[in-house]
Amino acid sequence: MILKKILYFYIDGFKEMSPRGKKLWMIILVKLFIMFAILKYFFFPDILKENFKTDKERIHHIEQQLIITNHVDTINKN
Amino acid sequence: MEHVNWELVDWSRAQFALTALYHWIFVPLTLGLSFMLAIMETIYVKTGDEKWLKIEKFWLRLFGINFAIGVATGIILEFEFGTNWSNYSWFVGDIFGAPLAIEGIMAFFMESTFVAIMFFGWNKISKKAHLTATWLTAIGTNLSALWILTANGWMQNPVGMKFNPDTMRNEMENFWEVLFNPVAVNKFVHTITSAYTFAALFVIAVSAYLLLKGKDKMFAKYSMLIASVFGFIGIFATIVTGDGSAKQVAKYQPMKLAAMEGLRTGSRGAPLIAIGKPKHTTDKDLTKAIADDFKGNNQLEVEVEGFEIPYGLSVLAFNDPNAFVPGVNDLVYGNKKEGIPSYTERIKSGKISIEALANYKKAKKAGNDEEAEKYLKTFKEHFKDFGYGYFEGHDMNELIPPITISFMSFHTMVILGTWFLIFFPLIFWAVMKDNIEKKKWLLRLGVFGIFLGLIVQEAGWITAEAGRMPWVIQDLMPTMVAVSHIETAGVMLTFFLFFITFTALLIAELKIMSTTIKKGFNN
Numbered sequence: 001m002i003l004k005k006i007l008y009f010y011i012d013g014f015k016e017m018s019p020r021g022k023k024l025w026m027i028i029l030v031k032l033f034i035m036f037a038i039l040k041y042f043f044f045p046d047i048l049k050e051n052f053k054t055d056k057e058r059i060h061h062i063e064q065q066l067i068i069t070n071h072v073d074t075i076n077k078n
Numbered sequence: 079m080e081h082v083n084w085e086l087v088d089w090s091r092a093q094f095a096l097t098a099l100y101h102w103i104f105v106p107l108t109l110g111l112s113f114m115l116a117i118m119e120t121i122y123v124k125t126g127d128e129k130w131l132k133i134e135k136f137w138l139r140l141f142g143i144n145f146a147i148g149v150a151t152g153i154i155l156e157f158e159f160g161t162n163w164s165n166y167s168w169f170v171g172d173i174f175g176a177p178l179a180i181e182g183i184m185a186f187f188m189e190s191t192f193v194a195i196m197f198f199g200w201n202k203i204s205k206k207a208h209l210t211a212t213w214l215t216a217i218g219t220n221l222s223a224l225w226i227l228t229a230n231g232w233m234q235n236p237v238g239m240k241f242n243p244d245t246m247r248n249e250m251e252n253f254w255e256v257l258f259n260p261v262a263v264n265k266f267v268h269t270i271t272s273a274y275t276f277a278a279l280f281v282i283a284v285s286a287y288l289l290l291k292g293k294d295k296m297f298a299k300y301s302m303l304i305a306s307v308f309g310f311i312g313i314f315a316t317i318v319t320g321d322g323s324a325k326q327v328a329k330y331q332p333m334k335l336a337a338m339e340g341l342r343t344g345s346r347g348a349p350l351i352a353i354g355k356p357k358h359t360t361d362k363d364l365t366k367a368i369a370d371d372f373k374g375n376n377q378l379e380v381e382v383e384g385f386e387i388p389y390g391l392s393v394l395a396f397n398d399p400n401a402f403v404p405g406v407n408d409l410v411y412g413n414k415k416e417g418i419p420s421y422t423e424r425i426k427s428g429k430i431s432i433e434a435l436a437n438y439k440k441a442k443k444a445g446n447d448e449e450a451e452k453y454l455k456t457f458k459e460h461f462k463d464f465g466y467g468y469f470e471g472h473d474m475n476e477l478i479p480p481i482t483i484s485f486m487s488f489h490t491m492v493i494l495g496t497w498f499l500i501f502f503p504l505i506f507w508a509v510m511k512d513n514i515e516k517k518k519w520l521l522r523l524g525v526f527g528i529f530l531g532l533i534v535q536e537a538g539w540i541t542a543e544a545g546r547m548p549w550v551i552q553d554l555m556p557t558m559v560a561v562s563h564i565e566t567a568g569v570m571l572t573f574f575l576f577f578i579t580f581t582a583l584l585i586a587e588l589k590i591m592s593t594t595i596k597k598g599f600n601n
Contacts, residue, residue, distance in 0.1 A: 013198025044157035
């Protein structure tokens, strides 16, 4: 019952919205679509989640990045 | 660290800066307008005067448009953490995750629920219930800022955490220490009060525009009255907390302070440059100088000049006219007399820490617990310099923030902040005297004020963020280590994609806002 009331509160709110408000909502939806369906999906993968299956693999990768690559480079240099 | 892809680092930095600066166009308006709306609605509920309802509804429309324009722009920053800054994302661990999770769960839902009630609740709930929703929206939006700024404060002064060498990430030891980190607390108050100032400038600019057009005069003047008081309180608190910020920067990020003031060599009784400029701005090729600045080239040669306030910087930094304020040279080359270690010493110490961590991991893998403990102890002893270790064999310029950018943004912020302290009483006085309509020059200044406000907002962030370069986490993680090893071309592509798409959307949304403003209060 309460959920129904809340739902109608939102539905009525959107129905009574001015044309300008509706236009604004269209822009918001376009923006959210661009952000999540295009930018996030195609251009912003979570590197660690996508490239490594377990935390163990991720830790190993970070070790490579923070210690091995950098440490060995500096050690070798000297 | 030999094989740094500086092009990748710089494009990743530029992309983050672009999205953060874009995001920050809208956030301060939301933070400040929400409280002004709550004040206006409170007056309406208390007095029952319908003109206040009209005023409230006009600003609520503009608040809604701004909210819509800015909605979710900050999420792009989170995308970038996962893609461009994955090493950093892992390294910070819970420290960054916990405050952001609290923000997501608590403030975001609180905000979105009560924003809906604010817009859809007229005539459906009681006046007092609506007013409560308006106040809770204001509190909710400001709480969102609290968690983000707590995370940012930690990056500037990492406290309340412990690095776990087994998981290679920081773990929170004391939530309260993170939350009440003096840098975070000051940053939060400084940021939100500056946002209140910006929102007040927005209200004054729109009202001044309507007055210049001879439209809705009474409503515009009442709005200006509220905004001038709110803005004055805002800028006063911003200046007080700005002073607090300078003291914290002096304590925790002395190189940032040296860059902000362009202080080459430190001294006791150090003067403060009130108005000045970097010397190379006289050069023909300023663009190259700024580009060099962004990339961190030639920072050891940058010098500034200007009108100095004797002892000003020592007082600003330490409340003591004779206090020693270190300059760039003191920090890079060390100053034994003042007990400041050189960067060479800190690099050596950092390198010991990185080596000890590597050896700890090796000993652990070999099952040699005794050896591991020994290395862990060494690692911890030198951890405060951990990030410096990556600069072994690097040019010292890389450890200095962009001085021209830091200096110019800091001084722009201070000069314009001082102007606002004068501007708000001028507006208040003219409205009270009821002669503001005749003062066309003041109204024009009022319209122009919104652009100055925007410049100050962005300059504040540039000072804070460019000034702490090269550190993503102060003294622990530089940008070159934090960045993910991805294709530079990909970062460039998303930079321009974001720039073009969001500029187009921004133009569309600003058109809606300008139409609403032109229609005025009687729409």
